Amino acid sequence: MNKTTGEKPAVSRRTFIASTAAVGAGIMVADAALSKAKAASHGAKKALSEAEIAALPRVKQEMVAPPFLPKHDQVAKGGPKVVEVRFVIEEKKMVLDDDGAEIWALTFNGSVPGPMIVVHQDDYIELTLVNPDTNAMEHNIDFHASTGALGGGGLTHVSPGEECMLRFRATKPGVFVYHCAPGGAMIPYHVTHGMNGAIMVLPRAGLQDKDGNSLKYDKAYFIGEQDYYLKKDEDDEYIKYDTAGEDYADYMETMATLIPSHIVFNGAVGALTGENSLKATVGDAVLIIHSQANYDTRPHLIGGHGDYVWASGSFGDDPQTGMETWPICGGAAGAAIYTFRQPGVYAYVNHNLIEAVLKGATAIFEVDGKWNNELMKQVKKPTAIEA
Numbered sequence: 001m002n003k004t005t006g007e008k009p010a011v012s013r014r015t016f017i018a019s020t021a022a023v024g025a026g027i028m029v030a031d032a033a034l035s036k037a038k039a040a041s042h043g044a045k046k047a048l049s050e051a052e053i054a055a056l057p058r059v060k061q062e063m064v065a066p067p068f069l070p071k072h073d074q075v076a077k078g079g080p081k082v083v084e085v086r087f088v089i090e091e092k093k094m095v096l097d098d099d100g101a102e103i104w105a106l107t108f109n110g111s112v113p114g115p116m117i118v119v120h121q122d123d124y125i126e127l128t129l130v131n132p133d134t135n136a137m138e139h140n141i142d143f144h145a146s147t148g149a150l151g152g153g154g155l156t157h158v159s160p161g162e163e164c165m166l167r168f169r170a171t172k173p174g175v176f177v178y179h180c181a182p183g184g185a186m187i188p189y190h191v192t193h194g195m196n197g198a199i200m201v202l203p204r205a206g207l208q209d210k211d212g213n214s215l216k217y218d219k220a221y222f223i224g225e226q227d228y229y230l231k232k233d234e235d236d237e238y239i240k241y242d243t244a245g246e247d248y249a250d251y252m253e254t255m256a257t258l259i260p261s262h263i264v265f266n267g268a269v270g271a272l273t274g275e276n277s278l279k280a281t282v283g284d285a286v287l288i289i290h291s292q293a294n295y296d297t298r299p300h301l302i303g304g305h306g307d308y309v310w311a312s313g314s315f316g317d318d319p320q321t322g323m324e325t326w327p328i329c330g331g332a333a334g335a336a337i338y339t340f341r342q343p344g345v346y347a348y349v350n351h352n353l354i355e356a357v358l359k360g361a362t363a364i365f366e367v368d369g370k371w372n373n374e375l376m377k378q379v380k381k382p383t384a385i386e387a
């Protein structure tokens with residue numbers, strides 16, 4: 001209806017052709033989305049025999065401590081591979097804050113979170129899990145990216161002095177949590193002592209927007225959020241222990257309250273601030289992978305956005321765009337790409353601001369580059385109010 005005349009407009013031949021083309025394009029986009037979803041849900045290739053898997057190229061992935069990612073290609077080169085990964089479990093004392101609160105952390109490769117693994121869809125991960133005899137406890141690993149046997153948890157129980165090997169195919173593209181899950185109350189105990197991390201399974205063609213355009217990142221950071229449940233003594237001080245596992249009875253009590261003493265990024269308060277701030281330059285597209293193995297969270301980049309966000313972590317789904325804050329549920333990882341437009345200091349927080357400021361869930365991005373007055377300008381500095 002024409003707002004001015006109230007008359008129904010005649011459909012010109014030109015308009016008709018344009019609208020038909022638009023409908024056609026819409027169908028094509030829908031088809032592309034459907035086939036993308038199908039590829040993600042059914043796996044992109046047929047199952048291989050043991051002999052075929054044995055014939056695949058093998059690569060060893062060198063693990064690096066978060067927030068960094070191992071060297072990887074964004075777009076897969078060649079066909080599926082077997083990616084060899086080695087995790088050595090380390091029970092170690094870690095200081096959690098400036099007041100000296102301590103925990104005997106349970107870790108994969110000595111860091112909280114454990115190292116990120118990066119593969120492509122349909123690659124096989126072959127993990128060697130080592131539990132040195134210097135440790136006190138039994139451990140295992142549950143990969144949310146895998147299929148079967150409690151995510152591998154049922155096949156990977158290792159006592160101190162043992163090692164095992166697990167192979168699984170990365171059928172689903174996305175970012176996924178892995179964590180220790182030895183059984184019963186030991187599951188939350190180990191997970192909330194730091195024994196978790198994430199794996200990124202990239203689509204073989206790399207990341208894409210909803211229209212299938214390639215999304216490349218210049219930098220990538222892995223932020224693992226961790227809730228801890230330390231107990232205080234009568235003097236209001238966090239209790240210290242001499243060995244791993246000695247806090248078990250106390251920790252069972254504090255965990256049952258569901259009130260964390262600390263909620264931090266990458267193991268401890270301040271692990272990603274000050275000297276350890278995350279660096280970027282104006283124009284950099286930065287991929288941020290955020291995992292939380294136990295506790296719901298909601299990342300927000302103060303002064304920026306999520307240009308492309310896979311909050312659920314599934315790269316088989318279209319990314320959401322232009323997000324202010326995105327939800328990541330406990331037991332999941334999510335990913336976001338943001339291209340920095342302004343230099344300066346950005347706080348990246350869990351936007352439950354009590355958890356960010358009082359409990360520790362804050363990181364800092366330091367961004368170099370030239371300020372853009374068109375995007376933001378201080379038109380008047382604070383002065384006394386004029387009458």
Ligand SMILES: [Cu+2]
Nearest residue numbers: 139180190195
């Ligand atoms: Cu464990």
